[in-house]
Every structure is written in C-alpha cells, then in structure tokens.
Amino acid sequence: MNFRLLIQYDGTDFAGWQVQSRGERTVQGELESALALVDGGAVTVHGAGRTDAGVHAEGQVASVALRREWETLKLRAAINGNTGRDLRVIEATRAPEDFHARFSAKGKTYRYRIFNEQFVSPFQVRYAHHESRALDVERMRDCARLFVGEHDWTAFSSAQAETENRVRRVTRLEVSDRFDEAGRGRVIEITASAEGFLRYMVRSIAGTLLAAGRGELGEEEIARAISTGDRDAVGPTAPARGLTLVEVRYNNSNE
C-alpha cells in the first residue's frame, strides 16, 4: 500500500536527506528506521528533494510502500513516535500505486533566508544565513529577474557529473525583505521555483545575489555567467543553513 508523507525538518542536526554509508544521521535514514520498527520490516522512503546537510524542509514530500493497511492518522503518530523532535510527519495520506515523490513531482519551491544585521538572533541563527553588511535589496531584485526562464545552469551547479543535462526552467525568483519581530532585525528572503533544480543551484543563485547585494556583482556579469556557463562570474555557494525546501508540486490527481 503506497503512502505519501508531508514532512518538516530542522536540518541543523542532519547530514542531509539521503542515507549515508558512514552511518551519519539522515532524514531518510531516520524515517526508514522508524517505519521498519512499526511496519515490521525494511522499507525504502523516496524523497522529492534530496536536501543537503543542514538544509531545512517545511514541505518535503516522501513516498513509501508499506506492508500494513495503515490508518493514516495512526501512521503519522507511529512515525513521529520514533523520530527526533526535529523531524515530523505533518500529514500522511494514501497515494496511488504509481505515485513516486521524486519522479511524480512537477515543481519545487525553495527559500533562502538571510538575516541582515550586525548581530544575529538566536531565533534566526539556525534558519538564516547571517550577513552583517547592509545589502542593496533593489539591486538584488533587479539581478533576480535574470534567472527566470529556461537556461543551462552549468555555472550555478556542482562541478561534478559533467555529462548531465543542465537545462532547467526557473518559473519564479523573487527577493523580499521584512522586519522580523522576534529576531528584531531585517530578513531578506529569496524564493525560487522551478520544475527541477540542479545540486547547489539555489545556494549558488543565493550566493550570487548576495554578492550583487554587496555591490560586488552586477546585472552584466550575472547575465554573462548565465549565458556562458562561466563559474568565475558567480558568487560563492551560500551556506546550507539559510535554505529551506518550502513546497513540492504535483498534478492535482496526486494531491
């Protein structure tokens, strides 16, 4: 029986989504251990986004085929009773037999959060990258527009796996800023949607927009990096802690 799980995690204390050979704590590993306990045998959990170490999720989706005919509220409680409090199944639902969290996904949205003050708040330190230099948000917005559309993202992805098709369509790239009450400071958020992302792509775009906000890169250099694939004109990959997988989209029939 196939199930779909809506999952949240604070990525701070996880070595990413994917099970590691080194036995580190991972989200997939912890879910599979919990399910093995309650479903009576080994299972494989498929995640929509294989988030890297330190990356958070507000709306990760996973699929898993189970032995038992679980009532969904009981399944959620059974999993949550056997994982750390920094990993929670928010919702469990029955899914069509052909539903696969990764292969059925039509799009994803990530958010990169920057806390832009000279100090950092304990309420932001786990979930935002800290930038102490005042960022020019208008300039970041102007540059963000360049990333929307179908492009080859060679300059904005991991240098490994050179043969892969690196063309992806980015449907949304927005920069917003607001005053965070609890943190007593300015939070800048970069929201990116695409049918799919390459590894490190959002963090690489975020690092480039950070450099733009500091005045180190302009629209011309960024447009050139997008068109030529030249990594030298791209900002450094921004740290993992600022990144959150916000949403995974599926066709309505799967929702």
Add this chain to the structure above:
Amino acid sequence: MNFRLLIQYDGTDFAGWQVQSRGERTVQGELESALALVDGGAVTVHGAGRTDAGVHAEGQVASVALRREWETLKLRAAINGNTGRDLRVIEATRAPEDFHARFSAKGKTYRYRIFNEQFVSPFQVRYAHHESRALDVERMRDCARLFVGEHDWTAFSSAQAETENRVRRVTRLEVSDRFDEAGRGRVIEITASAEGFLRYMVRSIAGTLLAAGRGELGEEEIARAISTGDRDAVGPTAPARGLTLVEVRYNNSNE
C-alpha cells in the same frame, strides 16, 4: 561604567536566568563567565526578568557595571564571542550609573505561544506549547478580559513566599490567532503586559485560558478564582517552552 544589554535567548537548553548552586547552565551564568573573561574579573549581571528554565527571551534587558571603558559594538562582539549561539546580545548601550535592569523596570510583556494542531512542527516544537484539541479562541478572549486590572494574584502564582504582596496591575491581556506558514498550522498567542508579574503568573494565566479554550473552565469560575484566590479553580501551570519575555519597559530617560 554601567551598561545596558538587550538580550535574546532560546531557553530550551538553559536552566533559567539565574545562576544555580548546582552549576547548571544559566543565562546569567553564561553572561557573567563571558564578561569575566573579557573585562578582567568577576562581574554581576542583573536581569530584568528572572525567567525560569525553558523560558525564552526576545527582549530581556540586563545591566552590568564593568571595569573597562568599552566601546559598545566591541562589548557586544566580545560577549557574543564567548557564549553559545542560543544566547545573543542584540545591543549594548551605556547606561546612567543608577540604571538597574530589574529595579528601574516600569513594565514587562510576555507572550505565551500555543501550536494548536494534531501534529507539531519542528519549527514550533521549541517555542510553543502543543495542544492537539481544537481551542475555542473566542471563549479564551472573553475570559482573558477578566485578567486586566489590579488584582491579588494569589491563585495564579507559586504557593511559596506566602508573605509577599501579590497585588499587580495587568495592563494588557490579549489572545490572537494566526496561521503559521512555516509550521503549517494554527498558532494562538496570549500577550500579557503588567508593571510586574509574580513567579509562574503568566504560565498560570495561560494554563487557565487553555482550560477555558478546551471548555473546562468558564468566565464565572475564573472570575471567582481571581476574587477569592482559590487555586482549585485555576488551570494547571502551562509548560515553560511556550513562554517568551518579549519586552521590558523603562522610563524614557533610561531608554
């Protein structure tokens, strides 16, 4: 030279504000250790609110007399370089010699946060009390009005220290609710302001409003508890993790 510190902390991993004889980790203790290192000798840090174990602060204020003539940005950096990331000085300023964070305070605001869903989000689990039964917010609001004004809070405070004057003026008690995007659920917040609070008073009021929201207590019982001081008609003290010290108010001359 007297300084005023604006402080935030995630109270989860602290045994409260006040230095303990048992050597547990406390906010005051960690600040005093950091300052002893950088100021060259033992100091005493006075906090406006001596928050209990597990209680958070977005706007705690402390005062401390130091040996060195610190430049305030350097003082902030020196303290933050010697404490855990869950404790941050947001702002350090010079203060008049007679400024004392506790005795000079004119009022405080606390917030009690409730995550009201069947599940709990990892992004709420540290900062909110989890209540899975659907709460009647209108009923909580009606009952909240009873707490505003000058009353003897015997029924809503620790049973110890019987001789203390338990009269305090509550100037604000509001119940709000909103949908939390990150947590994907309903957050109910109780905001309480007073010139001063007794120990456990906000958590006792929160526990009583929780009982009201579940339909276990009504306006009549609560009004009677306030007027008679009878602890039996009061809900159980709500857990520490939901409570945050939001703001301490001083006369303008101290601000």
